[in-house]
Amino acid sequence: MDHADPPSAARARTLAEVDALVAGCFACPRLVAWREDVARTRRAAFRDEEYWGRPVPSFGDESARVVVVGLAPAAHGGNRTGRMFTGDRSGDVLFAALHRTGFASQPTATARDDGMVLTGARLVAPVHCAPPDNKPTPAERHTCAPYLGRELELLAPTVRVAVVLGGFGWQALLSTLTEQGWLVPRPRPRFGHGARVDLVHADGRTLTVLGCFHVSQQNTFTGRLTPAMLDDVLMAAREVAGLGAPPGPPPALAPRSGPART
Template identity: 65%
Template sequence: MDSSPAGSSDPGNVGDLDGMGASGDLDAPPDLDDLDALADLDARIAGCRACPRLVAWREEVARTRRAAFADQTYWGRPVPGYGPADASLLIVGLAPAAHGGNRTGRMFTGDRSGDVLYAALHDVGLASRGTSVSADDGLELYGVRVTSPVHCAPPANKPTPGERDTCRPWLVRELELLRPTLRSVVVLGAFGWQAALPAFAAAGWTVPRPRPVFAHGARVSLGAQDGPSARSVELFGCFHVSQRNTFTGRLTPAMLRDVLRTAAGAAGLTTRPYDG
């Protein structure tokens, strides 16, 4: 299996994790102003070791592996965003899954949450296929990029507030690089919503005060600040595509398709009717 995340530069072989220490730099990521391309940002993200707890967890999972994937080489690093550099629609999740993105090296790839998300994107015409199983499966996104406020798989799928804040500069820089084309954003879940609003403010958009509360179907306009690439963005809330939400029916495929179709329209993307 290819251990490089599709669409990103491979910063090196991650199969041999035994030599990697679990200690990291507690400071925020380095100055990112010199990064003027998403590919460069993705490569830098993949080498981050800023949060010791997350470094230890992601590498332990990659060593021990799940029995079903015992013959595979896990990515075991921070997972960069995925999708074209000129995307007009951004999808913001929570964090990679231990045996999903942390295994495959691509956002929402190799787990059931990804199955739900990419099936919906394909249903409305924003993805080339409805499954996402590995970084080399040929999946293409049309005008859409997928990212996360936390790039490492966290224990129990719960990053700490400190880990979220340490990871924020990566998201801020990603938003800055997407600014020329970005028109709308779908945020999956309350955690992503709470993490995204400060990142948008730091990246130059005006967030209403008091800060909007997360809700499925929420829509908020983020005003553009002055500048040559200033442009407002429409922010949409959507329940997360977690197994808990999809298994209980809190989030149905139809609900997800509706949010994606509305957000795509705000982004100027053409969707197709679902005929399934």
Template identity: 70%
Template sequence: MARDADGYPVTRTPAGVVRGARSARDLAAVDERVCGCRACPRLVAWREEVAEVKRAAFRDQVYWGRPIPGMGPADARIAVVGLAPAAHGGNRTGRIFTGDRSGDWIFAALWRAGLANQPTSVSRDDGLEVHDVRIVSAVRCAPPDNAPTPAERDTCSPWLARELQLLPRLRVAVVLGGFGWSALLPVLAAAGYVLPRPRPRFGHGVEVELVGPDGPLTLLGSYHVSQQNTFTGRLTEPMLDAVLQRAVALAAG
């Protein structure tokens, strides 16, 4: 596998994503291959343009400008599945949900739930650690207008599938928003989980228990921690806390 100037293995096609994901032996390998992915031309062009033009407030910073890997240990019993990185958040800092208002919300909530060692996430070297939770996104590159296409979602899905396969203790998936929900269900179906018919619809507080090849998995729906939801009060801190507290209780049980 060819490597780019920074040493990351380069993947240029959807078929290459499938091969690269399937052959990744551990989460570190998945993370490394995600960072070198160039399989979606529109997303590559956008993330790199943003990294070059920058926002005025960050004009002195070097943007990451790559896909964003997941965060969290391999023994996690809880997964948090988001939509995609923010153009001036993860795409700038190089860490998922880091450097933007959405990250302020999710990491503060994880801290209150006992899943993070601090409530803030501003940079990759800020000392943040999470435990018993793996944080991932359905699409790994920042998309224009925060809106990946279905094709981009599907191209990225093997990374998500392999990441979940490499979490042997996984028991709960907290899904932030309808896009992540629609991306996760086919991944789980392909992995052998039995989905109800009709397929469960997304909603805040929705709870669905699935049976899979490695045991049960409970899906918990939550409105996304986007500013559109948090600024308007559609999602409040107590609402988000309740979902994460339920996740912790299910994982412990």
């Protein structure tokens, strides 16, 4: 699947085919150079590991009712492990919350073969390569958009909620949904933590988009995003998606810490 290109995603018949196309993509020269350079030089803490160093496919339930939309893989997280949000501190926060709210089989994600299973949720991103300074360009987002678009088409029979982590993902998702025939209001709804937009497709389908601050260290270390705030959004997603309470014993949700800030 070497040298795949994003437009070929439209011909993918399954999510597994989309994932394979993603992993073989070389469409953005700046991102290709960066991801491969990081994989060669490595961080000292991981100097004995072999980095993935390729675009990182989405991860999770192929019949998901909830998609969690991130930004892009981390240079020493997903770009190292080969799995979205795995092996970095942002992922530590996200997977712990997914576990507390009944979506993840375990609270930590360290490697592709660690046994992590997501039920009812799938982690997707508008950009699949680690970008310099965690900042993809609008052109790179546009180039990668066909992958996200095809995933959403293949998930259409089941997906009911999109939890969007941060403003970059919010804009990317709404752009893709507009192109796919969803009736997105004009002016486009603004991102904010706790924002909610209920959309209707031209064919009558519905999708609820929920905003959440990104699980970046900049947000979690400063308290801008607390575990309780993240849990609240994910539990709201469960409710809207019709998933009910998490299975098994009641989850140990993070303690409340005051109102969310937008």
